[in-house]
Amino acid sequence: MPIDTAFVTDWGTASIRLATPLALTAMGGVYSERSGVFNIGMEGMMLSGAFVAITTSYFTGSVVAAALAAMAAGTLLSLVHAYLAISRLANQIIVGAAINLLALGLTNFLYRAIFGATGRERVAGFPQVKLPVLGDIPVIGPILFDHSIAVYIAYILPFVAWYVLFRTTWGLNVRAVGEYPQAADAAGVSVKRVRYLSVMLSGAMAGLGGAALSLGAVRYFTQGMTAGRGFIVLGALVFGKWNPILVALACLFFGAADALQLRAQTFGFAIPHQFLVMLPYLLTIAALVGFVGRTVAPQSLGVPYKSEAD
């Protein structure tokens, strides 16, 4: 059977587009988890980012303002997470779950208040940029080099995140604080400061990831539109061994699965579509379960740290 280039192009393009919100969110998530703070609230932070981006774009018409506002919204929620999880030593899972509930409630509530019950406002989205020369290569061009700017940011960021994490003092501090906070503390690193900044980064990136979801493709907001993508990112972190580049590839894998299931629904396969919708979630389960013992989480992940100095 000849390979259907139209299908490959379409699927590849959609894979990149759907992986972008995951990858952007994951680049912050890597830092949060590497610093020892489990952040399941990223789902809610993404959702808030998606909502705030649409609303800001609607009122200002500026996608830059929309992206910044989305990052601010994610950061604000992450500050709640950071304060309770780091300063109050609260359970990170409970706080994260509450943040998700809060984000779901707030976005539904405010969406209705601003746009009414039925309105599905289409707004200005991220501009589509086709790179010169590269964008004209058959198949590869449209798959990789004809996208919204969010995608290009997602291409570059994993390398930046990798470099900062493994080649700079700041990155060393993040890793030290997540592995062995007592030692980092004794060496004069403020565990609290590093963790706060890492969690805030994760909130900002989740906000941006949400903006990439709502402004990157569909250009409207629907209630609970993240549909567990923030949780899939948590799986991608494990799958990618908390290494930004591998994590980004894991996100691409999940994005490709999502794109495939959307396409398979139109093929009229014998597989009921509900099983196709399950695919990204099932793959996340398989990734987590299949990587048992082959991946080691940051040692102090999820463990609150109380400095002797406090």
Next chain:
Amino acid sequence: MSRYSLADLFASALWRTVGPLIALLMALGVSGILIVMVGADPITAYGAMIVGSVGSVDALATTGVRMTPLLLAGLGVALSFRCGVWNIGAEGQLYAGAIGATIIGVMPVSLPMIVHLPLAIIVGFIAGALWAAIPGYFRAYRGVSEVVLTLMFNYVGIQLASYMVDTRSGPLGERGAAYSQSHLIADSTRLPILIPGTSLHAGLILAVLLAIGLYIVVRYTTFGFRLRMVGANPVAAAYAGVNTARQIMWVMLLSGGLAGLAGAAEVLGLKYRLFENFSPGYGYDAIAVALLANNNPLGVILSSGFFGALRAGANRMQQTAGIEVSVILIIQALTVLFVVAGVLVGWLASRRARMQTPRQEEVVYAD
């Protein structure tokens, strides 16, 4: 001999009761500000909520109906949290339980109610337990975090239920129905109605009895002691000879089973069918329910009653004051965050620190 004075015990008990109440009031206050911000009157809104939840026999019955799944799933979540296991997959387990109960309910057999109904309930429990078994196994024996696994199983469970009741291809789906739903369950699998003319069903009695039973189990049995021990300090529990992996496995099964019962009770007591997407997030609400109750089974009766009332009143609030139902999610989330933040905890902590410092030294030299 106790190291704590009577005043200490009193302060601590007072805090455990008053703390969550203060958190609730603060959450209602903040949400009230939100309601003002969208141009509505919070007094009217909350007034409608009270009328709609406790204002009449009908309203109270509705509160009881909404409370039932929250109580059952909340018990499951509380039990797992008490053991230090973060089962946040109650939503998926609830759907699994509903599927299990529906299968028994629509079976083309004729059984007397005394056999058929308990069978449907038990199968609902087992289905929920099985849904929790995979994350439970990998948490207990393979060290995989149960958090992401249980979350993922929520999405899979919801989709599985949608498939089961698909009107074209679902094995339980009613062919040609306008909405994805199963056939009606047999009369012999329906939970009795408690107050004629309302929807209040016997699921509530089952749930309350289970809460009391679980309180006794957690408090007074070896199983409960081991559960609390693993939750407090798994390393110490292992040293003391507790098989922590097996304990975690059992707790996950029990926790999933209880969430499964929540789904089963919705089908057998209220809807008499399995519908696609029938749960408005009861499994997630259950996390707030458990936390507000400090993971105490008896406390879960109160907290599920409160959140059940919120849900019951929310519809009337929407009709009367035009406030989106999702405001109750905000109230729940803020309550949890305020409880966790420990409002007034600073005052109490400084007071307790003053009282306890010499005693701690005493502890150090005592052994």
